Amino acid sequence: MSDNETKETQVAEETQNTVATESNNEDRKGRRGQRGEGRRGERRNRREENRGDEMLDRVVTINRVSKTHKGGRTFSFAALVVVGDGDGTVGVGYGKSREVPAAIAKGQLDAKKHMFTVPRVRGTITHPVQGHDAAGTVLLRPAAPGTGVIAGGSVRAVMECAGITDVLSKSMGSATAVNVVRATVDALKQLEEPEEIAARRGLALNEVAPDALLRARAAGIAEARKAREEAAAKAAADEKDGE
Numbered sequence: 393m394s395d396n397e398t399k400e401t402q403v404a405e406e407t408q409n410t411v412a413t414e415s416n417n418e419d420r421k422g423r424r425g426q427r428g429e430g431r432r433g434e435r436r437n438r439r440e441e442n443r444g445d446e447m448l449d450r451v452v453t454i455n456r457v458s459k460t461h462k463g464g465r466t467f468s469f470a471a472l473v474v475v476g477d478g479d480g481t482v483g484v485g486y487g488k489s490r491e492v493p494a495a496i497a498k499g500q501l502d503a504k505k506h507m508f509t510v511p512r513v514r515g516t517i518t519h520p521v522q523g524h525d526a527a528g529t530v531l532l533r534p535a536a537p538g539t540g541v542i543a544g545g546s547v548r549a550v551m552e553c554a555g556i557t558d559v560l561s562k563s564m565g566s567a568t569a570v571n572v573v574r575a576t577v578d579a580l581k582q583l584e585e586p587e588e589i590a591a592r593r594g595l596a597l598n599e600v601a602p603d604a605l606l607r608a609r610a611a612g613i614a615e616a617r618k619a620r621e622e623a624a625a626k627a628a629a630d631e632k633d634g635e
Contacts, residue, residue, distance in 0.1 A: 447475050447476065447477055447504070448475070448476050448477065448478050448552065448553045449473060449474065449475045449476075449500055449503075449553070450473070450474045450549035450552065450553055451471060451472070451473055451496055451499075452472040452473070452474060452545070452546050452549050452569050452573055453471075453472045453546075453569040453570070454469055454470070454471045454472075454492060454495070454496075455469065455470045455471075455472075456468075456469055457469070457470060457488075466490075467490070468488060468489065468490050468495075469488070469489060469490070469491070469492050469495045470486065470487070470488045470495060471486070471487050471488075471492070471495040471496045471498070471499040472484070472485075472486055472499065472569060472570055472573060473485050473486075473487065473496060473499030473500050473502075473503050474503060474549045474550050474553045474573065475500055475503035475504055475507070475553060476507070476550075476552075476553025476554050476555065477553075477555070478552070478553065478554075478555045479555045480509055480510050480511075480512055480554065480555050481507050481508070481509055481510070481554070481555075482507060482508070482510060482550060482553045482554035482555075482577075482580070483503040483504060483505070483506045483507030483508065484503055484506065484550070484573055484574065484577050485498075485499040485500060485501065485502025485503030485504070485505070485506065486499055486502060486570070487499030487500070487501070487502055508580075508581060510554045510555075510556065510580050510583060511583045511584065511585050512554075512555065512556060513534070513605060513608050513609045513612060514537060514558075514608050514609070514611065514612040514615075515537065515555070515556060515557035515558050516534045516535050516536075516537075516539075516556060516557070516558040516559055517532055517533075517534050517556060517559060517580075517583055518534070518583055518584065518585065518586065518605070519534065519583065519584075520532065520533045520534065521579045521580075521582045521583055522579060523575045523576060523577070523578035523579025523580070523581075523582065524565075524575055524578060525571055525574035525575040525577075525578050526566065526571050526574070526575075527565050527566035527568075527571055528563070528565045528566045528568065528571030528572050528574060528575035529563070529564045529565035529575055530547060530561060530562070530563050530564070530565075530572060530575040530576045530578075530579050531561065531562045531563075531564060531579075532559055532560070532561050532576070532579050532580075533559070533560040533561070534558075534559065534560075535558040535559050535560050536558065537558055538558065539558040539559075539560070540557070540558060541556065541557065541558070541559055541561075542559065542560045542561060543559065543560075543561035544561075544563060544572070545569075546563075546569045546572040546573050546576070547561045547563065547572060547573075547576050549573070550573060550576045550577065550580070551576075554580065561576075563575075586601035586605070586606070586609075589601075
């Protein structure tokens, strides 16, 4: 074999090795990219799912607590958080940690564990009620549509997360945010539906609830049914257009 043929053979072998190495690298990059896209896609889907069932949350107050030890002074934070879906469900939680974000996160988890349903009639409460907790006292009264939330910051946070848009309130006790919020929660837990009161007293529904309340409730139920029907019709139309 001549020198030229030997050089050509060596060049051909090097070219084949280079092509094989490049193809292997591309395959590894492709697999790595697919794995990365899969993980990113899963995270994106989780974020979209979380965004779909988002809850309203309000941080009412954050208190800083200091403790003096033999080695020095340490600080921690306590957060009072209200969480609700804006449609009649609300909860209040209290979280403590050495960092503010961690305290808020703990407060949100605690609030979600203690959520309850609030009876409503077209955006307002069903009847006047007064709640107590420690030194806090809060009075709540129904209001006409368009009145708005007539309340202070602590009570307003609970009303917004509960989906109550029209209410009159008065705080008659302690002004501490924790006492006011817990008194508001106590008042909301005392609310009852007209059917529950009628069944307990053994009376007819129109004997325990005023006609205006029953009419407003019937109108609210009709509006909610109409909204659901329109949403279903729109979804069906969008699905038909997509096909």
